[in-house]
Amino acid sequence: MVAQREWLEKDYYDVLGVSRTASDKEITRAYRKLAKQYHPDANPGSEDRFKEISAAYDVLGDPAKRKEYDEVRRLGAGAFPGGFGGPGGFGGPGGATFRVEDLGDLGDILGGMFGGGGGRTRRAGGPRRGADVETELHLSFEDAVRGVTTAVHVAGEARCETCHGSGAAPGTSPVTCPRCNGRGHLDEPQGLFSLSTICPQCSGRGTVVEKPCPTCKGSGVQKRVREVKVRIPPGVEDAQRIRVKGRGAPGRGNGPSGDLYVQVRVGKHKLFGRRGRNLTLTVPVTFAEAALGTTLTVPTLDGTVTLKIPAGTPSGQTLRVKGRGVPAQGRNPAGDLLVTVEVAVPKKLTKEQRTAVESLDRELAGLDVRGHLGASHE
Numbered sequence: 001m002v003a004q005r006e007w008l009e010k011d012y013y014d015v016l017g018v019s020r021t022a023s024d025k026e027i028t029r030a031y032r033k034l035a036k037q038y039h040p041d042a043n044p045g046s047e048d049r050f051k052e053i054s055a056a057y058d059v060l061g062d063p064a065k066r067k068e069y070d071e072v073r074r075l076g077a078g079a080f081p082g083g084f085g086g087p088g089g090f091g092g093p094g095g096a097t098f099r100v101e102d103l104g105d106l107g108d109i110l111g112g113m114f115g116g117g118g119g120r121t122r123r124a125g126g127p128r129r130g131a132d133v134e135t136e137l138h139l140s141f142e143d144a145v146r147g148v149t150t151a152v153h154v155a156g157e158a159r160c161e162t163c164h165g166s167g168a169a170p171g172t173s174p175v176t177c178p179r180c181n182g183r184g185h186l187d188e189p190q191g192l193f194s195l196s197t198i199c200p201q202c203s204g205r206g207t208v209v210e211k212p213c214p215t216c217k218g219s220g221v222q223k224r225v226r227e228v229k230v231r232i233p234p235g236v237e238d239a240q241r242i243r244v245k246g247r248g249a250p251g252r253g254n255g256p257s258g259d260l261y262v263q264v265r266v267g268k269h270k271l272f273g274r275r276g277r278n279l280t281l282t283v284p285v286t287f288a289e290a291a292l293g294t295t296l297t298v299p300t301l302d303g304t305v306t307l308k309i310p311a312g313t314p315s316g317q318t319l320r321v322k323g324r325g326v327p328a329q330g331r332n333p334a335g336d337l338l339v340t341v342e343v344a345v346p347k348k349l350t351k352e353q354r355t356a357v358e359s360l361d362r363e364l365a366g367l368d369v370r371g372h373l374g375a376s377h378e
């Protein structure tokens, strides 16, 4: 099911812990805080919560979508005064089944939101927005860091390739509807008022197809696999959803297309890790290198850099190589490469090495490294 189904069931304001009147800034702030807190990298097992937070922000973080969401919730609340989860609501214990065609105006709006399915049984067929579509995209670690323009393949409803969505057979075009003269609605005088209804002949489109396209039987829509080009910005995270506006399922009756949501899956790297916009790397050094200081050549995603390890660097110390993380983009500055120095301890020593370490030990016996713990050198 597409995202909008959730709109009636989920209170996104609640998910982000903000009020219905929160400003865009407050919403973004709440989202950033929660996304950090529940990021699956930091919190294994929090994937579902993270997804829920992302889904809420996808809607509330986009002023146009937020308005649409508020409207759907407002209409939904009117139709189901008991709330959506209660008896009579969606999937309520009373067993009431939600039927788009029962709801009149609300049904029209919801029919457009939900797309597909219920559409065929609707009484009136004005323009309808296409369904939102989800797909997954697997990226290499490098592509996720640098950003990439690539293509995803989406299976399902697409604009008919034979008639380009018009529904008319090749060589013909839709003509003005004779019943409503292209207005899409009929006005019937009712005393002082006139009642406007959607034209049944053209379903509100204002045009009719005389000879339907043989591929799509006049619907303008066909099931096939289509390719959608997507531009992935630098620094996407695993499980992040990217919205590609207007590239979901096509609308009906001149309705707009839905959106495509690309869920990104990021592969691992054999050397580097990611922490937000920073890359991480662990570099083993010997005790002598850490104690005396040294200069190392360390890899980055783009060639190597020289890194000075100061004398007396403790194991676990992190050194920063500026600007070697996720590249800068827009208002986001470049991330850094965080190099963690780890003193390597040999598992086995030759006889000579052992003698040397023992002599070092005697030499360093005067250093009181554990004094603050009350533990001493035996």
Ligand SMILES: [Zn+2]
Pocket (backbone or CB within 6 Å): 160, 161, 162, 163, 164, 165, 166, 167, 168, 213, 214, 215, 216, 217, 218, 219, 220, 221
């Ligand atoms: Zn067609």
Ligand SMILES: [Zn+2]
Pocket (backbone or CB within 6 Å): 177, 178, 179, 180, 181, 182, 183, 184, 185, 199, 200, 201, 202, 203, 204, 205, 206, 207
């Ligand atoms: Zn008509």
